[in-house]
Amino acid sequence: MGLVQITQDYPWDAVAPYAERAGAHPGGLVDLSIGTPVDPTPPVIQRALAEAADAPGYPTVAGTAALREAISSWFDRARGVPGLDPGAVLPTVGSKEMVALLPSLLSIGPGDVVVVPSMAYPTYAIGAQLAGAEVLIADDVAQWTGNPAVRLVWLNSPSNPTGAVLGTELMAEVVTAARHLGAVVASDECYAQLGWDVPWNLEPVPSLLDERVSGGSHEGLLAAYSLSKQSNLAGYRAAFLAGDDALIARLVLMRRHMGMIVPAPVQAAMVAALGDDEHVDRQRELYRARRQALVPALRQAGFAVDHSEAGLYLWVRPQEDSVLTGQDCWALMDSLADLGILAGPGAFYGAAGTGHVRISLTALDERVADAARRLTGS
Numbered sequence: 001m002g003l004v005q006i007t008q009d010y011p012w013d014a015v016a017p018y019a020e021r022a023g024a025h026p027g028g029l030v031d032l033s034i035g036t037p038v039d040p041t042p043p044v045i046q047r048a049l050a051e052a053a054d055a056p057g058y059p060t061v062a063g064t065a066a067l068r069e070a071i072s073s074w075f076d077r078a079r080g081v082p083g084l085d086p087g088a089v090l091p092t093v094g095s096k097e098m099v100a101l102l103p104s105l106l107s108i109g110p111g112d113v114v115v116v117p118s119m120a121y122p123t124y125a126i127g128a129q130l131a132g133a134e135v136l137i138a139d140d141v142a143q144w145t146g147n148p149a150v151r152l153v154w155l156n157s158p159s160n161p162t163g164a165v166l167g168t169e170l171m172a173e174v175v176t177a178a179r180h181l182g183a184v185v186a187s188d189e190c191y192a193q194l195g196w197d198v199p200w201n202l203e204p205v206p207s208l209l210d211e212r213v214s215g216g217s218h219e220g221l222l223a224a225y226s227l228s229k230q231s232n233l234a235g236y237r238a239a240f241l242a243g244d245d246a247l248i249a250r251l252v253l254m255r256r257h258m259g260m261i262v263p264a265p266v267q268a269a270m271v272a273a274l275g276d277d278e279h280v281d282r283q284r285e286l287y288r289a290r291r292q293a294l295v296p297a298l299r300q301a302g303f304a305v306d307h308s309e310a311g312l313y314l315w316v317r318p319q320e321d322s323v324l325t326g327q328d329c330w331a332l333m334d335s336l337a338d339l340g341i342l343a344g345p346g347a348f349y350g351a352a353g354t355g356h357v358r359i360s361l362t363a364l365d366e367r368v369a370d371a372a373r374r375l376t377g378s
Contacts, residue, residue, distance in 0.1 A: 025340025035360035042279035052268035059264035070274040088245040094237035095226040103131035158310035168212040197309035297372035314359040
């Protein structure tokens with residue numbers, strides 16, 4: 001087998017000229033692009049990290065017993081998944097590395113197919129390409145059901161970039177079809193605690209491990225989660241997988257060979273983060289307020305907001321008959337840069353996104369307020 005090459009450039013490098021242009025605005029740059037957290041890491045988590053700083057020995061790949069129990073308890077309390085086996089979880093060095101490595105760790109390769117959504121985080125496809133597998137872009141189960149080459153199916157709910165939430169019936173249909181093929185279903189659920197519209201502001205966004213989806217068995221299922229956004233831990237690289245105990249055991253073994261281990265102080269910080277719901281509630285309210293400031297301002301400026309019922313982003317396009325009508329994502333990036341606002345081009349997430357830009361809620365309150373004033377001309 002020849003060397004697998006990733007030929008495309010890192011997508012965010014293409015945004016640099018728009019950042020430079022937006023930065024020349026007299027009021028400065030309002031960065032609503034990548035979505036890196038800007039609010040402080042909660043003190044309860046910082047204290048846990050500091051108290052665990054004396055860590056001369058190697059940590060465990062599988063995570064401490066305290067961390068595994070904390071993840072299990074959190075799934076019960078926050079995700080509607082009771083009784084998760086603490087042995088069926090795995091801490092990861094952020095979620096992106098697991099997304100990129102999962103096909104390879106599952107021994108997926110040439111001749112195999114990885115299914116990804118039509119609007120998706122680019123790393124799902126990159127991970128398949130790194131493993132030498134074929135990528136099939138599909139939202140409809142009928143596009144791949146019965147295809148014996150399918151080995152892995154990615155779901156993402158709430159979606160990055162669109163904020164759309166998958167219902168339990170559709171997710172269960174994916175699980176059934178994948179099990180007939182012996183394929184793994186992996187679900188990226190990193191924004192699940194950021195629900196805005198009914199019913200997701202009142203009840204948990206469904207998890208792949210929810211009994212209504214899984215049928216009461218986690219066989220062939222892996223749910224990925226990150227604490228980067230809800231706990232402002234992007235710099236800690238704190239995330240985890242949960243699901244099929246046999247798959248988790250295999251991944252633990254592979255990662256032991258690779259030395260892929262979450263540092264011990266970070267594991268202690270994760271225990272604190274998962275055990276404290278108050279800071280998550282406070283952070284969600286900060287994002288809610290920023291969302292409430294931006295949505296009407298975007299609409300007044302001629303944008304329509306599609307989906308965005310959950311998650312950390314607003315998925316926007318020109319309204320019909322607005323001054324922005326006909327602009328693709330790059331022209332929209334230009335229009336926003338003229339206002340000193342940097343967004344994310346929808347083309348990064350698939351061909352279907354070329355008419356949209358993604359607006360992040362991750363800017364300090366005063367910068368969000370400034371963006372809203374610029375959008376409305378007030």
